[in-house]
Amino acid sequence: MSDDVVHANEHLDHATVGDRPTVSVVAATHDRADRLRIMLDALREQTIGPSAFEVIVVDDGSTDATPEVLADELVLGVLDLTVIRFDDAGGPARARNRGWRAARAALIAFTDDDCAPTPGWLDALVAAGGGDPGVVVQGATAPMPGELDRLDAFAKTVHITQATPHFETCNILYPRRLLEDVGGFDERYGAPAGEDSDLGCRVRDAGATQRFAPEALVHHAVHVRGPRAALGDALMATHGVQAYKQNPELRRHLVQGVFYERSHPLLMQAALALYLTRRQPVAAALALPYAAHLAVRARATRTPLKAAAFGVVYDAVQIAATVRGAVRHRFPVV
Helix, strand or coil: CCEEEEECCCCCCCCCCCCCCCEEEEEEECCCHHHHHHHHHHHCCCCCCHHHEEEEEEEECCCCCHHHHHHHHHHHCCCCEEEEEECCCCCHHHHHHHHHHCCCCCEEEEECCCEEECCCHHHHHHHHHCCCCCEEEEEEEEECHHHHHHCCCCCECCCECCCCCCCCCCEEEEEHHHHHHHCCCCCCCCCCCCHHHHHHHHHHHCCCEEEEEEEEEEEECCECCCHHHHHHHHCCHHHHHHHHHHCHHHHHHCECCCECCCHHHHHHHHHHHHHHHCCCHHHHHHHHHHHHHHHHHHHCCCCHHHHHHHHHHHHHHHHHHHHHHHHHHCCCCC
């Protein structure tokens, strides 16, 4: 569980250096060497200027070429880069905590290893915060433009166009003081599900306000997956319930205060419709809202029929995973 730290300039003591950057970028990474390289390329293009920010990448026990990618970046020497490596994978909460605690700046910008911040990203985040130590700034996230053709029934990406209650760490800025006040991420979240929502809720409960900066744009990878990997993500709903249990105010963001996703009550209604149709054919109309919902979800993919069919399976698996999480955490959600 030990970690190693390597700085871009080994002769500098980053704990005592006088000229501190304006903002520290923190990213946790695990087995995404190719994606990590794209993120680092994007950070080199930031308009805020190289002396105004540092980058801290925490390698959470990667077994691929991630160490080599980071070593190459250190040799290149363009970024003020600190690399921290854990021998074992402990999850993003632990990794991000190690990262922001090693940071020198009063502002901490989080992004993910499968993201590419646009050149004005840091400038826009810092400007939106306005130097207010009580403001958390969330930026916009959109699929990578060059990967839109990868959207299919099984693909995964992130699209954020307004402030959300989940404070996604793919694109968010925290004043360091707020992180210190609440103790950072809760490391009991071992899986990447809900740890960012939990942190945001605790910071907000401590008196922070949330702003949205649409100009602070990050592009998110479109991950090409097979059905097994996609269903594996659906199973993560079991872990996601924990954030709702620990932060009851999140309940108001559940559909009708009970359902994890909008599709869940619609699928349950459709299943009831199919059961009732055996005796009352007119009951089939109750399935139409779910059919319409599937159509909207599938429209953005290159394979709408496959996406719609798979959507039924995905929703059913996610409902089962949510119920399992509800039982585990003793919190009523479906």
